Amino acid sequence: MATRLLTPAPLGWALICLALTPLWSATARAEQAGHEHGPGTGYGQPGSASDVARTIEVTALDSVRHEPSNLTVKTGETVAFVVRNAGQMRHEFMLGDAKEQHQHAQTMQAHPDMVHEEPNAVTVDPGQSKMLLWRFGTPGLVEGACHLPGHYEAGMVTRIQVTE
Numbered sequence: 001m002a003t004r005l006l007t008p009a010p011l012g013w014a015l016i017c018l019a020l021t022p023l024w025s026a027t028a029r030a031e032q033a034g035h036e037h038g039p040g041t042g043y044g045q046p047g048s049a050s051d052v053a054r055t056i057e058v059t060a061l062d063s064v065r066h067e068p069s070n071l072t073v074k075t076g077e078t079v080a081f082v083v084r085n086a087g088q089m090r091h092e093f094m095l096g097d098a099k100e101q102h103q104h105a106q107t108m109q110a111h112p113d114m115v116h117e118e119p120n121a122v123t124v125d126p127g128q129s130k131m132l133l134w135r136f137g138t139p140g141l142v143e144g145a146c147h148l149p150g151h152y153e154a155g156m157v158t159r160i161q162v163t164e
């Protein structure tokens with residue numbers, strides 16, 4: 001019985017492998033392309049304290065707003081963001097382009113209690129202040145967003161225009 005089941009397997013696996021090879025390559029290429037836009041490229045990379053050109057205070061409010069709501073920075077500029085939570089509930093400030101925000105929104109939907117302490121994201125409890133150093137990359141729109149349930153959708157985002 002076992003022998004009968006196993007006999008056709010090598011041919012079967014060979015066919016499956018042949019069929020899957022192009023699919024696998026496409027997936028690998030897509031993942032590589034994705035990494036080019038992850039933290040560290042594209043919209044910027046973690047900054048160093050010695051390069052800080054400007055310190056910007058961002059205030060997180062329970063009215064689900066980040067203040068200021070709009071900023072302009074230059075390509076290559078390193079900014080120190082001091083994110084202060086002036087509210088009574090937890091907020092976060094996560095820097096990313098549209099694609100990164102979308103991915104993070106999905107992660108937070110699955111794990112709403114997730115706490116971040118990453119080069120591009122901080123979770124800030126009420127009364128706390130946290131700093132992020134970021135060196136902005138290519139021109140375009142970067143968002144500093146809070147993805148606690150419903151906050152980003154309600155407009156809790158600082159829109160950061162990166163100019164040449």
Ligand SMILES: [Cu+2]
Pocket residue numbers: 060064090091092146147148151156
């Ligand atoms: Cu929030």
